[in-house]
Amino acid sequence: MAVNRAEQRAATRRALLAEGRRQFAADGYHNVVLSEVARAAGVTKGAAYHHFDSKAGLFRAVVAEIQQELGEQVAAAAEQHEDLWEQLRAGCRAFLAAGTDPAVRQILLVDAPTVLGWDEWRALDEESSARHLAEVLAALAAAGVIADEPVEALSRLLSGAMNEAALWIARGGDPHAAEQALDRLLAGLRTPA
Numbered sequence: 001m002a003v004n005r006a007e008q009r010a011a012t013r014r015a016l017l018a019e020g021r022r023q024f025a026a027d028g029y030h031n032v033v034l035s036e037v038a039r040a041a042g043v044t045k046g047a048a049y050h051h052f053d054s055k056a057g058l059f060r061a062v063v064a065e066i067q068q069e070l071g072e073q074v075a076a077a078a079e080q081h082e083d084l085w086e087q088l089r090a091g092c093r094a095f096l097a098a099g100t101d102p103a104v105r106q107i108l109l110v111d112a113p114t115v116l117g118w119d120e121w122r123a124l125d126e127e128s129s130a131r132h133l134a135e136v137l138a139a140l141a142a143a144g145v146i147a148d149e150p151v152e153a154l155s156r157l158l159s160g161a162m163n164e165a166a167l168w169i170a171r172g173g174d175p176h177a178a179e180q181a182l183d184r185l186l187a188g189l190r191t192p193a
Helices: 002-027 034-041 045-052 055-079 084-098 102-116 118-142 151-170 175-187
Strands: none
Touching: 002 034, 002 045, 002 055, 002 102, 034 045, 034 055, 045 055, 055 084, 055 102, 055 118, 084 118, 084 151, 084 175, 102 118, 102 151, 118 151, 151 175
8 A cells, every 4th residue: 555655646746747847848837837737647736745845945946956957968969079178078068058948948948047046056067967077077187188187166166157058059149159169169178289
């Protein structure tokens, strides 16, 4: 019996997350009503409040889920390459490409910084894709591919540039132009051969 309840709670949570994600992506945070998310997910408003305590709580969980998925996509793109430099390029390109996804665009790039606040949004970013960026930059510095700069500062600068570029792409900027600019920026990090 306990397994059935646990499974039911997990299914309810998944349904609310999926519907919340759909509505936040389509309508934006400010136009979503938690009771409507619950109704569309086929659960009661009380169940929604039990799992997330508020619309902001549901949104926070959706953002964390998208951030985790994005981190996994960046890591998977990087892991397709053995060369550290190509891992950096592939991961950065995967991050930029994510800006064309409507859910990433609306939820992660447009609404999350204002709804959650900059500090919480950055913390979620650091737990996912920013961590991978710092790791590959540290490996590149250790291998002498890039100058032995303070990796944390370099990671934050590059992450900020990519977040801005992804937001620019999300608002209609040219993804190809962003990729070209990224390649030029990254090339400037390499030590002379």
